[in-house]
Amino acid sequence: MATEKSATIPSDVKMEKKAEVSKKEEKSVSNKIKAGHVHLSGCTGCLVALADNYQGLFKLLDDYVDWVYDLTLADVRHIPEMDVALVEGSVCIQDHESVEDIKTTRNKSKIVVAVGGCACYGNITRFARGGQHNQPQHESYVPIGDLIDVDVYIPGCAPTPQQIRNVCVMAYLLLMGTEDQKKLAANYLKPLMNLAKRGTTACFCDLMTEVINQGLCMGCGTCAAACPVRAITHEWGKPQGQRDLCIKCGACYSQCPRSWYSFDVMNEFEGIMEIIDGAMK
Amino acid sequence: MGMELGKYKTCVSARSTDKEIVAKAQDGGIVTQLFAFALEQGIIDGAIVTGLGDRPWKPRPFIATTREELLTSRGTKYNVSPNVAWIKEATRSFGLDKVGIVGTPCQMQAVRKVQLYPIGMRDVPDKIALAVGIFCMENFLYKSIQQLVEDHAGQKMQSVKKMTIGKGKFSVYTERGNVVALPLKITEKYEQAGCHVCLDYVANLSDVSTGSVGSPDGWSTVFVRTKKGDHIWSKAIAAGCFETKPIEEVKPGLELVTKLAHEKIHKNEIYLNKRASYGVGKGLRNPYI
Ligand SMILES: Cc1cc2nc3c(=O)[nH]c(=O)nc-3n(C[C@H](O)[C@H](O)[C@H](O)COP(=O)(O)OP(=O)(O)OC[C@H]3O[C@@H](n4cnc5c(N)ncnc54)[C@H](O)[C@@H]3O)c2cc1C
Ligand code: SF4
Ligand code: SF4
Numbered sequence: 001m002a003t004e005k006s007a008t009i010p011s012d013v014k015m016e017k018k019a020e021v022s023k024k025e026e027k028s029v030s031n032k033i034k035a036g037h038v039h040l041s042g043c044t045g046c047l048v049a050l051a052d053n054y055q056g057l058f059k060l061l062d063d064y065v066d067w068v069y070d071l072t073l074a075d076v077r078h079i080p081e082m083d084v085a086l087v088e089g090s091v092c093i094q095d096h097e098s099v100e101d102i103k104t105t106r107n108k109s110k111i112v113v114a115v116g117g118c119a120c121y122g123n124i125t126r127f128a129r130g131g132q133h134n135q136p137q138h139e140s141y142v143p144i145g146d147l148i149d150v151d152v153y154i155p156g157c158a159p160t161p162q163q164i165r166n167v168c169v170m171a172y173l174l175l176m177g178t179e180d181q182k183k184l185a186a187n188y189l190k191p192l193m194n195l196a197k198r199g200t201t202a203c204f205c206d207l208m209t210e211v212i213n214q215g216l217c218m219g220c221g222t223c224a225a226a227c228p229v230r231a232i233t234h235e236w237g238k239p240q241g242q243r244d245l246c247i248k249c250g251a252c253y254s255q256c257p258r259s260w261y262s263f264d265v266m267n268e269f270e271g272i273m274e275i276i277d278g279a280m281k
Numbered sequence: 282m283g284m285e286l287g288k289y290k291t292c293v294s295a296r297s298t299d300k301e302i303v304a305k306a307q308d309g310g311i312v313t314q315l316f317a318f319a320l321e322q323g324i325i326d327g328a329i330v331t332g333l334g335d336r337p338w339k340p341r342p343f344i345a346t347t348r349e350e351l352l353t354s355r356g357t358k359y360n361v362s363p364n365v366a367w368i369k370e371a372t373r374s375f376g377l378d379k380v381g382i383v384g385t386p387c388q389m390q391a392v393r394k395v396q397l398y399p400i401g402m403r404d405v406p407d408k409i410a411l412a413v414g415i416f417c418m419e420n421f422l423y424k425s426i427q428q429l430v431e432d433h434a435g436q437k438m439q440s441v442k443k444m445t446i447g448k449g450k451f452s453v454y455t456e457r458g459n460v461v462a463l464p465l466k467i468t469e470k471y472e473q474a475g476c477h478v479c480l481d482y483v484a485n486l487s488d489v490s491t492g493s494v495g496s497p498d499g500w501s502t503v504f505v506r507t508k509k510g511d512h513i514w515s516k517a518i519a520a521g522c523f524e525t526k527p528i529e530e531v532k533p534g535l536e537l538v539t540k541l542a543h544e545k546i547h548k549n550e551i552y553l554n555k556r557a558s559y560g561v562g563k564g565l566r567n568p569y570i
Contacts, residue, residue, distance in 0.1 A: 159400070166399075216566065218473060218476055237360060237361030
């Protein structure tokens with residue numbers, strides 16, 4: 001895959017980084033974004049990861065997000081209009097309700113976020129063959145991106161509380177922030193939006209084809225740390241994947257600094273971490 | 282020229298005041314001294330460093346939780362050490378809440394991506410307490426270093442006491458006192474491919490970064506970059522861990538650092554552009570967006 005983009009020298013633009021978002025008095029309920037959790041064929045691990053922000057979750061709900069839909073946490077029957085829909089799980093194409101749900105979600109949401117490996121890439125549900133109690137006829141599962149356009153990916157199994165939190169804060173800044181904050185949030189979210197455009201399959205093989213074979217791997221070790229099933233080790237400084245262990249969650253590729261890397265964002269890492277910390281205080 | 286040295290608060294020439302550390306350090310013992318101090322002060326619970334693996338000069342990343350363990354990691358191993366592989370284990374299997382890590386500029390980029398985009402890194406982002414970067418022009422695979430030492434320099438790997446890259450030479454020092462210096466023309470073809478797209482020489486994203494270039498032998502050039510880095514560095518200075526000289530007063534000083542940084546980035550930018558049209562109407566991937 002070629003990109004027309006030419007090399008960029010690390011830019012070093014100073015960004016206004018005031019954690020203004022944490023100012024209580026500027027807030028009213030109408031200022032929050034409407035978000036919810038759409039549960040398809042996933043194990044609820046993604047929702048648990050969101051909840052594992054502990055106090056951070058309360059902070060998100062208090063100040064930034066109206067939680068308008070969630071089978072587990074909100075008493076709402078039908079998928080409502082949302083600014084941000086966090087979708088967990090893949091879609092079973094034999095389950096017509098799920099198919100309707102994902103279509104409705106797309107039609108009623110400004111931003112659809114695929115949360116976790118199953119929604120992004122199928123992940124463990126790729127291995128389904130049907131025959132399980134009590135819906136044995138349910139056998140084919142596709143990532144949501146095979147049926148609808150998805151705006152943002154959060155890969156991984158499970159996705160991490162911190163990555164979900166960061167996306168929530170950035171989505172809030174994108175929709176409700178000042179001009180500078182909008183710009184920052186757009187920069188931050190861009191790589192995760194690119195991932196959503198890139199496709200609906202993932203595997204350790206992505207590191208082989210897109211990083212190692214492309215002469216980009218420098219042996220940092222990150223992929224091994226990212227893999228939730230310890231399928232990756234480093235032999236002679238380079239990643240080796242036990243491909244039979246790989247559950248196709250996409251964590252390794254998206255965590256690798258040589259899959260994608262944005263100087264605009266990364267050079268501001270200190271300020272961005274302060275903004276996120278500030279927002280969660 | 283402009284931002285090739287990254288953001289920094291201060292830059293000095295420095296060396297550890299601890300004779301034991303300096304005895305086997307690569308340069309001024311900055312890395313080992315900083316971690317030893319941070320460990321002693323409880324600023325970190327442990328540090329991911331590069332020790333020796335199952336062959337001479339083969340790196341083995343590990344988590345040092347004592348001064349003794351830190352001491353075994355001194356010195357540069359000029360081949361790839363996947364230090365970041367331990368970053369999640371450090372917080373899990375080792376239960377560290379405050380992790381130190383040393384690494385090359387690309388590894389510092391990896392650490393910051395872990396923190397800003399913790400996709401497969403549950404609970405890791407807030408636990409990086411001190412990221413020390415080392416300058417790096419390029420790295421090598423183990424076999425490349427072996428070939429350079431054995432075939433080009435004619436020395437046994439296990440007899441080598443120290444390797445350095447500096448003043449245009451790759452030098453091999455043996456226990457028995459041999460010194461073989463190879464011109465970098467020879468090492469060039471062995472450079473790791475992935476290093477040629479790297480646009481960072483002095484670990485711009487670290488808390489503190491250090492290398493030999495710019496300072497006299499036995500001394501190190503140190504950039505203090507972040508608030509965290511500044512805080513720890515100031516405390517270490519106050520505790521007498523380092524002797525320092527203003528970088529303006531040492532030779533060759535920042536001018537050489539800037540020159541080399543510029544050369545590396547410029548050369549690699551040219552290569553990145555070349556990759557874009559590597560084939561016929563097709564090119565190789567550019568990771569930078
Ligand atoms: C591949 C490579 C290329 C380098 N290129 C340059 C250069 O062009 N210019 C320059 O000025 N300096 C360069 N350095 C840095 C320099 O060689 C010293 O490592 C640095 O000055 C630190 O010395 P010290 O005395 O402070 O560290 P010490 O106290 O001796 O500690 C050295 C530290 O480096 C770590 N380390 C050793 N090998 C590796 C490795 N392969 N990967 C990651 N960490 C490692 C050890 O864990 C230890 O913590 C390079 C280092 C490496 C590893
Ligand atoms: S994370 Fe990427 S660059 Fe680092 S070792 Fe793995 S494949 Fe190589
Ligand atoms: S190798 Fe591991 S991290 Fe990569 S896709 Fe497979 S399971 Fe996920």
